[in-house]
Each structure stands twice: as C-alpha cells, then as structure tokens.
Amino acid sequence: MNIGQAASASGVSAKMIRYYEQIGLLPAADRRDSGYRDYDTEDVHRLGFVRRARDLGFSIEQIRSLLALWSDAGRSNADVRAIARTHLKEMEEQARKLQDMIATLQALVGSCEKGARATCPIIEELGDHHPAPAAPTKARRRAA
Amino acid sequence: MNIGQAASASGVSAKMIRYYEQIGLLPAADRRDSGYRDYDTEDVHRLGFVRRARDLGFSIEQIRSLLALWSDAGRSNADVRAIARTHLKEMEEQARKLQDMIATLQALVGSCEKGARATCPIIEELGDHHPAPAAPTKARRRAA
DNA sequence: GCTTGACCTTCCCATGATGGGAAGGATTAG
DNA sequence: CTAATCCTTCCCATCATGGGAAGGTCAAGC
Incomplete structure (x- = not known):
C-alpha cells in the first residue's frame, strides 16, 4: 500500500x-x-x-530501544521496564515542575483577585518589587 | 554595562x-x-x-503582553489576571495529559512487574494486543 | 607603547517533532 | 487523453536555546 x-x-x-x-x-x-x-x-x-x-x-530514542526490544524474542522484561521507568521518572519530574508553576501562579492570581490594590501582585512579583540592583545581591540567580 | x-x-x-x-x-x-x-x-x-x-x-507572546502591562501605568489588574489565567489553564491541561500518561505507564509497568510472563504487557500494549513481535521473520528488509 | 586574553559583534547551524508548501513525476478515474 | 489525486524530494518554519566561527574591542600587565 x-x-x-x-x-x-x-x-x-x-x-x-x-x-x-x-x-x-x-x-x-x-x-x-x-x-x-x-x-x-x-x-x-x-x-x-x-x-x-x-x-x-516516549522520545524517539526511547522508541528506538523499545522497537528493538519489541522484535527481540530474547528480550527481558526488565529491559523494557527500565526504559519505561526512566520515562516515568522524567514525566514525574516534569509534572512536579508544572505543579510548582501552577501553584505559584494560582497563588498570584488569587492574591491579585482578593486585594483591590492598584498594584497587581503578579506584576509586582515578576518585577521583583524594586528597581534591580546592579550587582547580584540576591544569591538566587542561576548562572547563565 | x-x-x-x-x-x-x-x-x-x-x-x-x-x-x-x-x-x-x-x-x-x-x-x-x-x-x-x-x-x-x-x-x-x-x-x-x-x-x-x-x-x-509564560510564552514569549504572553510575556510580551505582560511587559506592556508592566510599564502601563493605566493597566487594569484584570488584564494581567486574564493572561495569567489563560496560562494557568494551559498548564493545567498540560498537567492533566501528563498525569494520564503517567497513570497509564505506571499501570503497565506494574503489571509487567507482577506477572512473570514472558510477554511484557508494555510491549503488548504498544503492539496493540496483536501477536506481534514477528521479528523480521520476513527478511525482506535490510536491517535498520 | 604593545601583547594577551577576555569580551563583544554578527552569522550560521543544531536541537525535537511536526507541519507547510513548491516543483515535478506517477497513478487512477472518467 | 485528461484532470485530479497521489507520490517524490527539497527547503522553510516552528520555539527557545545553545554552540561555534570569524573578526573587532577593551582592559590589564609589562
């Protein structure tokens, strides 16, 4: 076909x-x-x-491995599980990060709704509350 | 600088x-x-x-909007919240999909562990329950 | 001064997985 | 035979990011 x-x-x-x-x-x-x-x-x-x-x-590379195991009569289930577990961990980590972001943003939206302040907490938080100092006084910066 | x-x-x-x-x-x-x-x-x-x-x-385009609102003295918090809520919905949807995938894969890994069967459920599921492996029995192709 | 090394500039390429579309040949239905 | 639909390859775009090359600039040391 x-x-x-x-x-x-x-x-x-x-x-x-x-x-x-x-x-x-x-x-x-x-x-x-x-x-x-x-x-x-x-x-x-x-x-x-x-x-x-x-x-x-699954990523292309993971599928490449799975395909090889699929057509490998002598494969071990452990090999397949290992790939699946690795992928599971990756997805769980991704889900955690996503949940963190969601929680943070939900909190911001919530406080933006409650307070009828002129200054929106979302914007304030993103702006880090003040004109940034020239030097990285806050140690939470990540290396570029 | x-x-x-x-x-x-x-x-x-x-x-x-x-x-x-x-x-x-x-x-x-x-x-x-x-x-x-x-x-x-x-x-x-x-x-x-x-x-x-x-x-x-936030995506680049969303940040573009947020930046405009940031420097807009006459902005409304509602505008900011709207962008944040849209993003929140997108992330929640993404999280749902991810959780679905995780649950499915966890179930597969679990059943692959319990049963000491020769046929790994993960592979079986991916193969759509058809017999399958059918390792290149037909040697009509050059190996990949 | 001059050299050296760190920094800057632009430009091109790559990622991962997918789609769009053009130019041109093949097949198929009428 | 013709027109529509399919197929082929090739190039480009996405999204955000990084790598690296070729070449110009700056600052520090001698």
Whole structure:
C-alpha cells in the first residue's frame, strides 16, 4: 500500500513516516518501480507501535530501544521496564515542575483577585518589587 | 554595562538577550561607539522580569503582553489576571495529559512487574494486543 | 607603547517533532 | 487523453536555546 494508506491505517502522518525512515527509526520502506514507498500490514503494525509509544510521551530514542526490544524474542522484561521507568521518572519530574508553576501562579492570581490594590501582585512579583540592583545581591540567580 | 554583566545580573544569557532584542520582545539596547550593547539598571530590571515570567512558563507572546502591562501605568489588574489565567489553564491541561500518561505507564509497568510472563504487557500494549513481535521473520528488509 | 586574553559583534547551524508548501513525476478515474 | 489525486524530494518554519566561527574591542600587565 501507498504511504498515504499506511498513514491513515496507522495514525502516523505521511510526513512523519518519511521522517522516521530518514532518521533510521524505521527501516527504509520497499519501493515500487515508480519510486513510491510500499507498505504491508507488518509495517502498519510497527507504525502503530510507534504512534502509541509517542502517545505515551516516549522520545524517539526511547522508541528506538523499545522497537528493538519489541522484535527481540530474547528480550527481558526488565529491559523494557527500565526504559519505561526512566520515562516515568522524567514525566514525574516534569509534572512536579508544572505543579510548582501552577501553584505559584494560582497563588498570584488569587492574591491579585482578593486585594483591590492598584498594584497587581503578579506584576509586582515578576518585577521583583524594586528597581534591580546592579550587582547580584540576591544569591538566587542561576548562572547563565 | 556590557551584555555579559547584564546577563549575570539578570540571569538571562547573553544569547537570549540578543534573541529577545531581535524578536522585538525588548527594545534595542543602546550601543557604544564600539558597537557594544550598553545596559543600565532599568534594562536589567526588565530582563529579570522576563526571566521570572519564563520561570513561570509564560510564552514569549504572553510575556510580551505582560511587559506592556508592566510599564502601563493605566493597566487594569484584570488584564494581567486574564493572561495569567489563560496560562494557568494551559498548564493545567498540560498537567492533566501528563498525569494520564503517567497513570497509564505506571499501570503497565506494574503489571509487567507482577506477572512473570514472558510477554511484557508494555510491549503488548504498544503492539496493540496483536501477536506481534514477528521479528523480521520476513527478511525482506535490510536491517535498520 | 604593545601583547594577551577576555569580551563583544554578527552569522550560521543544531536541537525535537511536526507541519507547510513548491516543483515535478506517477497513478487512477472518467 | 485528461484532470485530479497521489507520490517524490527539497527547503522553510516552528520555539527557545545553545554552540561555534570569524573578526573587532577593551582592559590589564609589562
């Protein structure tokens, strides 16, 4: 089947299929005489695998490993779990940061709502309360 | 002061300062005869504002609006809150998606640990429950 | 003075994953 | 046969950030 059909069958766009092939995530597809790529059901199955892994937020490199394990009869579940756990940790860390930002911003919005002050706490906080000193007097700066 | 000093004083890298100027987020800095950019404490203050907004996950475009409101004496807190709330919603949505992915993956890892089955549920799920591995039984492709 | 090293300038390239679109060839339906 | 639709490759853009090269400037030491 053509790339367009493989795309709609797998849920991966034709653009992405070509991209995955280009970066070596997928083997180069067979070509017809015309130069058109040709896919079979196994290819579509693999594309679906990739799409579901992407839906779970796995990176391309992680999917590369998962694909290798997928087709490795002698794989160990521990290997797969290791990749999944690494990804889980990354996502949990990301979620923590996000929650921190949300909490901070919620607090700011809340105090901006309550106080009918002219000075909005959101703006005040971002402005760090005063014209910045030239020297990093506050040690909380991170190195550039 | 030079861009490097403004960078360490504000916590925004020199690269980013130039970038922000280039995209018009910040006004073009004064130049000395040498061509060096020249910053004063107000510039550093503004840079700090931008950095703190970035730390809260605001996009460049949102910061553009916040900056305008910051220097607008006649701003309304409601305008600021609107931007903050929009951003808050985006982050909350992002957090929900992330939590979904985490929960799904945690469940998969959990079931992969409990069952000592040869077939890892993670791989099975990604393979859409079809038998699968079907390691390149068909050696019709060159290895990736 | 002059040298040296740190700093600045602009410009180009890369990331990660995705999409848009152009130019041109292939296939297919009518 | 023709027109529409598909395919090909190639280039560009995103978003925010960094790396690095080539070359100019500044400040400190001798």
